[in-house]
Every structure is written in C-alpha cells, then in structure tokens.
Amino acid sequence: MAELLKNGYNRAYMAELARAVQSVHPSFDRQAFIDRVFDQHWTNLELKGRMQHIRHCLNEELSLPYEQALVILMAIAPRFGGFEAMLLPDYVEAYGIDDWSSSMKALEWFTRYSSSEFAVRPFILKDPQRMMEQMLEWSKDSDEHVRRLATEGCRPRLPWAQALPMFKQDPSAIFPVIEQLKVDPSEYVRRSVANNLNDIAKDHPQRVLDWAEENIGQREVTDWIIKHGCRTLLRQANARALKLFGFADPSHVEVRELVTESASVEIGQALTLSFKLLSQSKAIGLVRVEYGIEFVKANGKTSVKWFQVSETTIPEKQKVYQRQHSFRQMSTRTHYAGTHQLKIRINGDEKASVKFAVVCPDEEVLVE
Numbered sequence: 001m002a003e004l005l006k007n008g009y010n011r012a013y014m015a016e017l018a019r020a021v022q023s024v025h026p027s028f029d030r031q032a033f034i035d036r037v038f039d040q041h042w043t044n045l046e047l048k049g050r051m052q053h054i055r056h057c058l059n060e061e062l063s064l065p066y067e068q069a070l071v072i073l074m075a076i077a078p079r080f081g082g083f084e085a086m087l088l089p090d091y092v093e094a095y096g097i098d099d100w101s102s103s104m105k106a107l108e109w110f111t112r113y114s115s116s117e118f119a120v121r122p123f124i125l126k127d128p129q130r131m132m133e134q135m136l137e138w139s140k141d142s143d144e145h146v147r148r149l150a151t152e153g154c155r156p157r158l159p160w161a162q163a164l165p166m167f168k169q170d171p172s173a174i175f176p177v178i179e180q181l182k183v184d185p186s187e188y189v190r191r192s193v194a195n196n197l198n199d200i201a202k203d204h205p206q207r208v209l210d211w212a213e214e215n216i217g218q219r220e221v222t223d224w225i226i227k228h229g230c231r232t233l234l235r236q237a238n239a240r241a242l243k244l245f246g247f248a249d250p251s252h253v254e255v256r257e258l259v260t261e262s263a264s265v266e267i268g269q270a271l272t273l274s275f276k277l278l279s280q281s282k283a284i285g286l287v288r289v290e291y292g293i294e295f296v297k298a299n300g301k302t303s304v305k306w307f308q309v310s311e312t313t314i315p316e317k318q319k320v321y322q323r324q325h326s327f328r329q330m331s332t333r334t335h336y337a338g339t340h341q342l343k344i345r346i347n348g349d350e351k352a353s354v355k356f357a358v359v360c361p362d363e364e365v366l367v368e
Contacts, residue, residue: 006047008084009054011038017054020076025062033061048160051087055094058087066095070106077113085114093119097126104134108141111149120153121162128166132173139177144186150177152192157199171200171207182215182222190225197229205233209240216244234288235306237348247288247347254278255344255351264357267327267335271356274322275344277314284314290345291323296338296358306345327358 014037018030036057045053062069073088080088089110096103103123107116124131132154139150152158154174156167167174174196181193201208212226226244233241254277261272273291277284289309294302309321327335337360343353 004047005083006045006050008082009050013084014038014054017058017076017080020079021058021062021072024072024075029061033057036061051090052094054087055091058091059095066099067102070096070102074106074109077110081113083114085110086116086118088114089116089119092116093122097122100130107149108138108146112143112145115145115152116149117152117158118161120149121158121164124154124164125162128173132177135177136180139180144184144189147181147184147186148189148192151181151189151196155192155196155199157202167200168203171204174200175211178211182225183219184221190221191228194225194228197225198232201230201233205238206240209233209238209244212241212244235290235308237345239348242288242348245288246286248286250287250347250349250351252279252281253284253287253346253351254280255346258342258344258352258354260342260354260356262356264359265327266359266361267329267337268361269328270324270326272322272324273342274320275352277319277321277346279317283317284319286313287311288347289321291325292343292345292350293325294341294343295333296336296340298334298336300338302341304341304343 011034014034015030018028018033021033022028022030037054042050042053059069062072064072069091073091077085077088089107092103092106092110096106100123107119110116110119120131120135135150135154138146141147141150151174154164154167154177155161156164156171156174158164178193178196181189184190184193197208197211208229212230215222216226217223230238230241230244234245256276256278258275259273261274265271277287277289288311290306291309292304292306294304296302307325309323329335335358337358339355340358341353341355344351
C-alpha cells in the first residue's frame with residue numbers, strides 16, 4: 001500500500017525544517033517548534049490539517065512580522081521539495097493576502113521548488129483582474145515551474161483546491177494565459193494547459209472547441225494540448241469533438257461476437273471481454289474504440305463509465321480485441337452486486353451490448 005501523503009510530515013522532516021530555519025534565524029527554538037507541532041491533536045489531523053497546523057506553529061515560533069518571516073522561508077526553500085514543501089506557499093496564503101508585492105515574489109520563488117498552485121487562489125478571488133495580469137506575466141517566465149503556475153493556479157476545477165466560481169461562469173480571463181503557453185517547450189507546462197482546457201470544457205464545451213478549431217493543425221505541440229484538453233468531450237462522444245479529430249461516421253463498422261469469458265465476475269476479480277470489429281465494404285479506418293460498463297450503484301440505480309480500448313487507423317476489414325476489467329474495490333470506486341451491462345462504442349456510436357452479473361464471493365449467479 002502506498003504511503004499516505006500526510007505521513008511525509010514526520011519527526012525527521014520537522015527536525016530538518018527546524019534546523020533549516022535555525023540556520024538562517026539562530027534564535028529560533030527548534031525543540032519548542034517540534035513540541036508544538038506534535039501536540040495531542042496531531043494524530044487526528046489529515047493532510048491539509050497537518051499542513052495548516054505546521055504553518056501555524058511555524059508562525060507562532062518565528063513570531064516575526066510577515067515580511068521578515070518571508071525572508072527566512074525564502075532562504076530555506078531550496079532545501080525542500082515535493083508536496084511537503086507546499087507548506088511554504090501555504091504560509092503566504094494564510095498570512096500574506098494583504099501584502100500583495102511581497103506575497104507575489106514569495107509565491108513565484110516557492111513554486112520553483114514545490115508548487116504555489118493552491119496558494120494563488122485566494123489572491124485570484126480577492127482581485128481576479130490583478131492576479132490574472134500577474135499570471136500572464138508568469139506565463140512568460142524562463143522557469144518552467146513558474147510558467148506552469150500561471151496555468152495550473154487558475155484551473156477552474158483544480159482538484160483539492162479552492163473553487164474559482166467566476167471562471168466556471170466565464171473563463172475569458174484564462175485564455176490569454178493559454179494562448180501564451182500553447183507552444184511552450186516544456187511538456188510539464190503543456191500538460192497543465194491541456195488540463196486547464198479540459199476543466200473549462202466541462203462548463204463551456206463550445207468555447208473550448210472554438211479555440212481548438214482555430215488552433216489545430218498549426219503546431220504538433222499545440223495539437224497534443226488540444227487533444228488532451230478535449231479528452232472529456234471525446235469521452236462524452238461530443239459530435240463536434242469527434243469530427244475535429246477525424247472520427248467519421250462509423251456506420252460501415254459492425255461489432256460482432258461481443259462476449260464475456262463467464263456470465264459473472266466476483267467482486268475483487270477481473271472480467272475478460274472480447275469482441276470483433278467487422279466492415280463488409282472497406283477498411284475499418286480511423287476509429288476510437290471504447291467499452292462502457294453500466295455499473296450498479298449503492299442505491300440500485302446504474303451509471304455508465306467509458307474506457308478507451310484504442311484509437312488508431314485500422315487498414316483491415318476486421319479486428320479482434322480482448323481486454324480485462326478489474327472489479328477490485330478501490331478508493332475511487334466501490335463495486336456492488338447486481339446485473340451490469342457491457343457496451344461497445346465506435347466513434348461515439350454504441351454498437352453492441354451484453355449483460356453480466358457482478359457477485360459477492362460464493363453468491364449465486366443470476367443474470368436478468
């Protein structure tokens with residue numbers, strides 16, 4: 001099992017942080033800081049709570065004006081990286097909202113070593129125009145981490161982050177940043193741009209498709225951003241998105257011999273499925289092949305989730321696929337017993353389906 005992120009804030013890390021602060025600020029009481037961090041509530045705190053608690057303890061033990069504390073934290077920042085180091089921009093988020101100039105310099109510096117993507121959001125909420133002007137400036141920086149901050153920090157649906165309702169309603173202010181970064185040399189930055197577009201597409205699909213149609217075919221790196229940024233639209237079988245990427249009418253393609261290896265699958269096991277694509281008249285051509293499973297939910301209702309099988313040009317008139325789908329319980333999906341349905345979709349068009357049962361171990365199989 002993967003180590004929980006919150007456990008990265010352990011005694012060894014706190015000791016190293018305390019030593020670093022004391023090396024710059026000799027009067028800092030290392031032991032008092034560590035004792036304050038590991039109080040009686042520590043074990044009950046989750047990741048965000050631990051980060052906020054550490055930041056509070058650091059502020060209490062430093063007991064300095066904000067600008068003086070920043071000098072110390074900026075000095076130690078190069079010694080720390082990864083997710084744990086996000087407690088430094090978190091300090092800015094908590095105490096620097098009224099000192100714009102100092103906070104902008106600190107956020108730009110800290111993001112070079114971890115990320116300030118969460119910490120910028122209260123500043124966006126306070127003054128969207130001013131902050132987006134800053135983001136546009138950051139998008140021109142020589143450091144890829146700063147350029148990524150420019151787009152990652154303003155994502156309308158950034159996971160785990162404070163919401164930006166004004167950008168869900170109107171994403172216009174984000175597009176100058178996207179435009180600046182659409183041919184960025186860094187894949188790290190381009191992936192963030194694509195994720196930003198994908199966020200926008202969930203609320204404004206036509207706006208993203210307008211931008212995509214204007215920019216597709218100009219540069220290979222931009223085409224990748226567009227494709228990745230439209231991934232939700234493709235999963236939704238959006239007709240305009242499918243057409244944009246050349247997925248034509250699949251009426252000449254049939255799905256034959258759709259079967260599951262058994263009529264049922266136990267929770268915790270995997271289901272093997274297979275099917276054949278067949279064209280009677282011509283080559284199958286460019287196709288996006290997906291299988292969908294209509295999962296039973298806790299309330300007994302069902303909802304479908306689609307999984308990509310392949311996306312390629314098939315020069316032959318037939319093609320056989322076999323896949324396995326795991327029904328292992330996960331933190332992101334809980335499986336429930338009942339009749340499920342397996343579906344095959346070609347270029348957004350559902351072509352075939354078959355029912356199967358998901359059962360608990362040793363449960364009797366019954367497919368309705």
